[in-house]
Amino acid sequence: MLDQSARRPRLPHSAGVGYKPQHFADLTSDPGAVTWLEIHAENYMGDGGRPLAQLRQLSKRFAISVHGVGLSIGGEGALDRDHLARLKHLCDWLAPASFSEHLAWSSHDSAFLNDLLPLPYTNATLARVADHIDQVQTTLGRRMLLENPSSYLAFAESTWAEPEFLAEIARRTGCGLLLDVNNVFVSATNLGFSPQGYIDAFPLDAVGEIHLGGHDEQADDHGAPLLIDSHGRAVADPVWALLDYTLARSGAQPLLIEWDNDVPDWPQLAAEAARAQTALHRVPA
Amino acid sequence: MSVSQTDFRAALLDADRPAPTGLQDAAARPAGRRFDVYRNNVAVSLTEALHDGFPAVASLLGKTNMDGIAGMFLRAHPPASPLLMLYGEAFPDFLAGLEQLSHLGYLADVARLELALRQSYHAADAAPIPPERLGQTAPEALLAARLALAPALRLRRSPWPVFDIWRYATEPGAPQPQAAAQDVLITRPGYDPAPQPLPPGGAAWIAALQTGQSWGAAEDAARAEAAGFDLTPTLTLLLQGGAITDLMTEG
Numbered sequence: 243m244l245d246q247s248a249r250r251p252r253l254p255h256s257a258g259v260g261y262k263p264q265h266f267a268d269l270t271s272d273p274g275a276v277t278w279l280e281i282h283a284e285n286y287m288g289d290g291g292r293p294l295a296q297l298r299q300l301s302k303r304f305a306i307s308v309h310g311v312g313l314s315i316g317g318e319g320a321l322d323r324d325h326l327a328r329l330k331h332l333c334d335w336l337a338p339a340s341f342s343e344h345l346a347w348s349s350h351d352s353a354f355l356n357d358l359l360p361l362p363y364t365n366a367t368l369a370r371v372a373d374h375i376d377q378v379q380t381t382l383g384r385r386m387l388l389e390n391p392s393s394y395l396a397f398a399e400s401t402w403a404e405p406e407f408l409a410e411i412a413r414r415t416g417c418g419l420l421l422d423v424n425n426v427f428v429s430a431t432n433l434g435f436s437p438q439g440y441i442d443a444f445p446l447d448a449v450g451e452i453h454l455g456g457h458d459e460q461a462d463d464h465g466a467p468l469l470i471d472s473h474g475r476a477v478a479d480p481v482w483a484l485l486d487y488t489l490a491r492s493g494a495q496p497l498l499i500e501w502d503n504d505v506p507d508w509p510q511l512a513a514e515a516a517r518a519q520t521a522l523h524r525v526p527a
Numbered sequence: 528m529s530v531s532q533t534d535f536r537a538a539l540l541d542a543d544r545p546a547p548t549g550l551q552d553a554a555a556r557p558a559g560r561r562f563d564v565y566r567n568n569v570a571v572s573l574t575e576a577l578h579d580g581f582p583a584v585a586s587l588l589g590k591t592n593m594d595g596i597a598g599m600f601l602r603a604h605p606p607a608s609p610l611l612m613l614y615g616e617a618f619p620d621f622l623a624g625l626e627q628l629s630h631l632g633y634l635a636d637v638a639r640l641e642l643a644l645r646q647s648y649h650a651a652d653a654a655p656i657p658p659e660r661l662g663q664t665a666p667e668a669l670l671a672a673r674l675a676l677a678p679a680l681r682l683r684r685s686p687w688p689v690f691d692i693w694r695y696a697t698e699p700g701a702p703q704p705q706a707a708a709q710d711v712l713i714t715r716p717g718y719d720p721a722p723q724p725l726p727p728g729g730a731a732w733i734a735a736l737q738t739g740q741s742w743g744a745a746e747d748a749a750r751a752e753a754a755g756f757d758l759t760p761t762l763t764l765l766l767q768g769g770a771i772t773d774l775m776t777e778g
Contacts, residue, residue: 284609288649289678292718295652312609318532325609325639338762353605355539356576357568362530394565395558398549399529432561434553462552463559 251305251339253278253451253496254520256517258307260346260473260500266296268508270303275519276512278305280420280498282520284312286336287328297336307340307451308333308500312354315374315388316347316361320409325470326381333382340451340496342387342420343378345371345408362397373383375415387450388412391419392457392471393429404429405443420443421492422453424477424500428469440472446492454485455500474503476514482521489525498520539566540602573601573614580615581641583696584622584634596625611647615642633687640711640722643681647713647720650679655769659760666775670743674736675773678764679715682733684708690724705731712761714768721768728753729761 256411258278261269279300286293300306313325333341346358363368376399378386390408402410412419421444422434423437430437456475477499489495501511530549537543546562565709574597578585585593595768604617621637622628655677661669683689690711691704713722725733728749735745747758765771 246549284611288612288653289654291649291679295718315607322608328610347532349609350536352607353536354607354609355536355569355605356572356609356611357565359532359535359539360563364529372695393553395550395561397530398555399553432553460559461662464552464556468561468564481688 251337253305253307254337255494255496257518258305258496258498259511259515260309260498260502261300262501263293263296264505265508265511266300268512269300272472272508273510274306274512275516276304278307278496280307280309280500283308283329283332284334285309291495299432302337305339305406306336307342307496308336308338310343311358312348313343313378314347314349314380315343316345316349316359316367316371317349317374319350319423320376321377321433322349326378330350330380330381333384334372340387341384342389342451344389345411346391346393347372358391360391360395360397363400363402365401365405368402368407368410370403372411374412375411375417378461379415379417385416385418387418387420389422389453390425391429392422392425392432392469394432394468394470396433398417403443405440405445409445409448411421412445413512417448418450419448420453421446421449421488422449422455422493423455423472423488424481425455427478427481427484428457428471431469438487438512440486441488441491446488449492449495452485452488452492452495452497454497455502456513457481472503474499475501476510477517482517485521486524494522529612539569542566542617546751553695558571566624570598570601573606574598576614577601577618581618583641583693584618584638586696587634587637587692588655591663596622596628608753612645612734618642629635633685633689633692634681636683636685636687636689637693637696639688639754640683640685642724643683644720644722646708647679647684647715648718650677652678653677653772655766656771656774658766660774663764664774664776670741670746672742672774672776674771675775676733676737677715677768677770677772679713679720680733680768680770681713681720682730682737684712684730684734685710690722691720712764712768714765716767716769723764724769725764726753726757726760728756732756732758732761733765 256277321453454477455473458470458472460468499514529548534547546558577597606614619635619638642766686708688704690709694701711723731752732745732749735748
């Protein structure tokens with residue numbers, strides 16, 4: 243077991259990628275610009291075997307970000323204590339540089355639905371999410387980052403805009419924020435707001451990490467573009483532009499390329515990471 | 528106007544229900560197809576998880592049939608935990624209960640074997656004993672000894688040639704299965720689960736060891752099932768698989 247008090251590394255202000263086991267050999271021999279990795283927490287909650295052995299080995303070389311996709315922080319019910327205990331166990335032995343989760347729900351009534359489902363931005367949701375984040379941060383003994391979702395629809399009952407909603411959660415709980423600029427672009431297109439305006443309203447001083455990923459394009463019932471946060475292709479050009487806009491205001495940040503479906507071979511993913519690294523070089527010191 | 532997660536979930540898993548009222552687009556029109564994005568994410572990702580977890584079953588059924596059955600299963604048995612690595616524990620029994628698959632009697636056992644392979648892959652690591660330790664133990668002490676077996680070990684007994692069917696479905700050029708019952712031992716030397724068919728009596732011997740019986744009592748159990756039980760091939764499989772993790776002798 244690693245001693246957490248001795249060192250808690252921070253994510254570097256450089257490019258990382260979402261870790262896929264098929265890239266293990268390439269990452270250990272030629273990681274290119276990649277200096278840190280993000281893992282999905284739930285894939286490393288088995289009792290042993292190759293996943294944990296690979297992670298143990300990678301953690302000696304790369305800073306690791308643990309990214310949860312199953313805690314259902316926005317769930318109407320209580321947080322799953324067993325799952326929270328598994329997260330604590332993982333964070334205790336791995337001592338990752340960061341832990342993050344989503345402004346979303348995924349479990350209800352004992353069913354895990356394996357998607358990041360949307361929340362109405364109301365005072366009731368705000369209070370519940372803040373309570374759950376308090377519980378997570380207390381249990382893990384660390385500050386967490388909360389990620390903005392990609393949205394395909396809106397709730398009529400919402401009374402808050404998303405950037406202000408996230409800012410208030412961060413203010414109440416002290417959590418940091420994970421800003422996914424692809425999600426901003428996807429939501430802005432789908433819900434008809436300005437992505438730059440969203441960034442302008444976002445509490446950038448709370449940001450501890452930025453995500454970049456690819457999206458697909460469909461159409462809604464009225465023929466309007468409906469972007470899908472698919473993580474199955476290269477980052478789109480307008481998202482790179484939105485990244486530049488963001489970095490010019492936030493300063494350098496840890497940048498992560500997410501590519502979870504139709505995962506490319508290593509050189510293509512490494513090229514995306516190199517492009518992210520280039521964007522960082524343009525940031526004024 | 529408020530949309531509860533109970534309503535959301537019900538509509539998510541039932542395409543015949545309309546999207547909940549109170550979900551809308553930017554012009555405050557009903558969400559319509561936008562809600563289908565979530566329906567699709569849930570159904571597609573869980574169907575993929577079942578394809579990944581049960582590749583032999585998927586191969587035997589064909590993609591279209593597997594997609595259809597996965598769709599029924601995920602609605603009847605959505606995951607009970609976010610650990611998708613273990614999703615599908617109820618799948619074998621679900622397959623066994625489907626009238627339209629009654630002509631594929633072996634399918635549920637193939638699914639049980641695949642589930643066991645996945646459990647073995649994620650099981651805890653454990654160092655095996657050096658094989659010499661058996662030779663260094665006096666025969667009478669060995670017969671009285673109990674064995675600890677690796678957490679990654681799994682045993683599947685079937686009235687079907689389940690190992691041959693599994694191999695035929697997953698390995699190009701594998702031989703045609705012959706009609707015979709098969710017991711399968713899964714060990715995990717290193718990180719890859721290795722399934723092997725067991726000789727007669729082998730499964731009874733291992734099953735007895737698993738319940739804490741002594742080596743000798745386990746041999747009696749094996750002989751009760753297969754009169755000419757020969758220990759050597761089964762013991763060799765366990766040793767090669769690194770599946771014996773302790774030898775507990777009396778005193």
